[in-house]
Amino acid sequence: MKIAFILPSLINKGPVIAVNNLIKFLDSKVEVVDVYYFDEVKTPLPFKCSVRKIEKNEPIDFNNYDIIHSHTLRADLYLFKFRNKIFSSKIVSTIHQDTFTCFKIRYNIIVAFLLTSFWIRLHKSFDGVITISNDLERRYKRFLPKKITTIYNGCSIDNYQISDSLKTSILNIKERGFKVLCSYATITKGKGLSQIIEVLEQLDDFAYIIIGEGPYLNELKKLVDKLILNNRVFFFPYIPAPYSYLRFIDVYMMPSYSEGFGLAMVEAALEEKSIVCSSIPSFHELFSGEEVTFFNLNDSRSLIQAIKLAFIEKTSKGKRAHSKAKLVFTSEIMAEGHIEYYKSLLNK
Structure with missing residues (x-):
């Protein structure tokens, strides 16, 4: 199995950390794992696979992969933009938050409704959508029936040198x-x-x-x-x-x-x-x-x-x-869950 991940950057924050934890155990279980990202950051997370910076209007070799998995709105929008160029790959996204609630806290209820509706529209064009909790799955299942499943995030505690x-x-x-x-x-x-x-x-x-x-x-x-x-x-x-x-x-x-x-x-x-x-x-x-x-x-x-x-x-x-x-909630359990889900998409 060949897998590509699309990320906004390699920053040490929630969704990127989750993908990093996933790849630590996924890399040895599949043929290829590549990460593509848009923005440079001062202190990027080190990834246990090939990483490459791309521009938002730059297509990658989509059909070289079995699974292309995007995280965050920018990455989802990137795959949506090139959807008509993706023929043989399955595209997947992960919902990392209750987008409506988060946008309502950050902006207001009108902006939250519009952005959430837009994001759901993008997800409807994907082959699969993962949520990181059953609570999120319940909230979004009525918008994305038969496409959505829950796989918990996993963590791995590495031995970092402390200050x-x-x-x-x-x-x-x-x-x-x-x-x-x-x-x-x-x-x-x-x-x-x-x-x-x-x-x-x-x-x-x-x-x-x-x-x-x-x-x-x-x-x-x-x-x-x-x-x-x-x-x-x-x-x-x-x-x-x-x-x-x-x-x-x-x-x-x-x-x-x-x-x-x-x-x-x-x-x-x-x-x-x-x-x-x-x-x-x-x-x-x-x-x-x-x-x-x-x-x-x-x-x-x-x-x-x-x-x-x-x-x-x-x-x-x-x-x-x-x-x-x-x-x-370990990274290894998360990786096993993703592999089984990817296989189920490819077998459809």
Whole structure:
């Protein structure tokens, strides 16, 4: 089997990380895996296969592949544009998020409706569509009947060299007597990180580390200044493999308003961390209340109780979350699921 992946870039973010994790185990199981991408980035993820930059109007040798799998709107649009040149390959896309909810948070309800409708129209021309949760499949199945299936994302934890300075910074926070909460993400409003900052006033013995960059970062910094929490909220820029630093923190925070899957949460589980996450359908699908600690969105009392409980039960919940992640959410399991799905498309 020959497979091509179309990506917007090789940036270290959700969909690209998922494809990278997939290829780590897919590469040895098929004849060819190639990755094509549009934009250069400062620190690209290293891929275990051939990678090539292309222009959005530059066709590749589509019919050299059995499967062409695109990720994100730009990549889907690229395949849609050249659909009439693709004769022998099956084209597949993955839905990584509840697009309507995410666009509504970022823009407004009208823009969300228009963009989501447009994206669904593109997907109708594809041979197959993968969602990364049953919740997403339920939401989109009525628009894409008989084309859609669920394959969970998988994670692999690699041994990255860590920065001594960052490690020292985190340990210094702990030495000051603080229990350490942590989140890492592309920082957008939808990640819900402001909820943690807002309750920190009532949690004097906790500090909060935020790792990452994004369009909502300055708003979070303004909130920290307003609440005079500069001595307990710490911002660190983007770093490769942020999960490498989870061993130094106490509780991982995932307060998102909407997520297709929750890749960082699974990484935290694989590192045996106690996790606090928002009570949204996609997170309940991944873990139970025995494995993570849920809180109700925009409910400060619920969040404070969850943080305290997650710290008290950090060892037991970390172990239970780890067992679940190893059983269901590894990169190898994800690769096996994709191979079986690709075969089913080719046999139709």
